[in-house]
Amino acid sequence: MLSIKNLHANIEGKEILKGINLEIKAGEIHAIMGPNGSGKSTFAAVLAGREEYEITEGSVDFEGNDLLDLNPEDRAREGLFLAFQYPIEIPGVSNVNFLKTAINETRAYKNKDAITAKDFLALVKEKSALVELDSKLASRSVNEGFSGGEKKRNEIFQMAMLDPKLAILDETDSGLDIDALRIVANGVNTLKSPDNATIVITHYQRLLDYIIPDFVHVLYNGKIVKTGGKELALELEEKGYDWIKTENVEL
């Protein structure tokens, strides 16, 4: 589904991603962990097509398309979804209006008719139930005045509505209370299918108790320096990152 080869990216002349290689197949869940500032959010933003970053080397193939060749909206329409670490507020635009526009833009891209009001409402009902999103939040302005946890839950609601092929969750667990964590994880697991894949960026092994990853990668200083199974997360929880850092002093 996703094949990343030797990806390098700069911002303001500073190299942040320093040669990332990663293969993701349909049906898989990959976790990415790593110390603060190691480049996890940058990696996610680069995949989503944020223009501030300059790609200096490497290639990304997404379902047979050259991902780096597509603009951000077409990447989304092709099925790439990013749950933001810091979701953005759009005052005066209701969540449902926002999502309806998003769904219809994607449908138009695929030469499909706009979704009917009835189908759309049914979808909102089903998906908001899945993440137990308060129906009041669905009609409020996008993220405006939402609590930190509500914003995160809203990201997963949007993901459920848009049904992506590849979802990247950037620290969706941070700021969630214990119940919300379980609900969000449950939502992600329910949406999981043999046809889609998920990248979970997190600092906490706790989330990985709910969302069981097939692979855990450690991103350090712009590179994936270690890859393992779910037990790697436990090891990191126990030992911290120091041993990884010493293993990689030459970086």
Place this chain on the structure above:
Amino acid sequence: MKKIIAYTEDELEKQLKENQEYKFGFTTDIESEVIPIGLDEDVVRLISSKKNEPQWLLDFRLKAFAYWKTMVEKKWAHVDYPKIDFQSISYYAAPKEKVDVNWEDVDPELKATMDKLGISMDEQKSLSGVAVDFVMDSVSVKTSFKEKLGELGIIFCSFSEAVHDHPELVKQYLGTVVPSTDNFYAALNSAVFSDGSFCYIPKGVRCPMELSTYFRINEANTGQFERTLLVADEDSYVSYLEGCTAPMRDENQLHAAVVELISLDGAEIKYSTVQNWYPGNKEGVGGIYNFVTKRGICHTGSKISWTQVETGSAITWKYPSCILKGDNSIGEFFSVAVTNNHQQADTGTKMIHLGKNTKSTVISKGISAGFSNNSYRGLIQINKNATNARNFTQCDSLLMGDKCGAHTFPYIEVKNSTAKIEHEATTSKIGEDQLFYCNQRGISTEKAINLIVNGYCKDVLNQLPMEFAVEAQKLLEISLEGSVG
């Protein structure tokens, strides 16, 4: 700097000659229908006599003219334009003597815009000044509309008609809210106004439909100095719509209208405007100068609510205001002003609190794009006897790109210590973050801007009657097309 067309003596002389030549070709008695350019007392008398006006109205005009001559054009507004030569304008043309325009010569961009707004071909031609035999499907609509209003005693007609059919009402109220000496352009308008609308709602009557000047658009060419007088008698209600979303073109570059609203005890007037005069082309050439004086007076327990969506004109200078004279009266001002390319707007409101427990709300949303300048200028004045007056002002500016400007000039004068005044102001840029967030959900940048702008203007658009709001939304989209790269 931008180049401005018209009002050079040469050009006007040429234009005038062309007009006359054209007219000679068809009729013989038309010569007398156009007053030569220039303005003096004789011209004012001539306008009045051509319209068969009573002496009191002529006196009103002459007084205004005498005063206007002593005034100088004030330049405090944050707009910039070459000095207008008032002696090079013709102040009267008979209504039917429109300059004929060839459809082929109409700006293709303007045509495209009208297409997007879904305006019919006949209407498009009429709006661009192309002569058409207007087969109006709305003729019957209009007739039944008038009948229905007549049954309720509502008067809604052109200003000239009102002068002849209801002189006592016009005489009683004309110039009572905007005195002919009020400001330079109001004085000029009072001296030479061409035509406009008159509306009267009798006591206790709730006007059952939106009154729209659109119904009158083909009745008369109201010209560049429009006059509107609207009287809502005690405990009555009316919602009045002015303008339309179609881009309006006019051979007159200067427009100086006066609107007076009178809301008697317990009455409510909702006055909505969509202004979309020709803004000039992308380089800022051409376009209308729109200098408007709009004011309403609220008597006891009454309310006036101004809502405006301003997207047109090269220069807009406009401050719909409320004089809250009666106790417990309410004034509201909701405004969206968009400037793009080289447009300039200086707009806002004045809320004059005189009565006790008077309340005013001001919500102003400015959007600037391109090389434009957008200013909010607002005065909140609480007078000595206005005990417990309240004002809430929210004044937001949205910038698109970094070549445009947004400015706020709030003035607050409080002479009564019980007043409560809240003022909130924000300036924001359409954020890269917001656009990227939308893009990441599959929404194109253009669509994202529409979403964000409509969200930003929602509090104002919500005040507009439904169909008007939908049109205004479309208009905003078109006005801002291509404004973020």
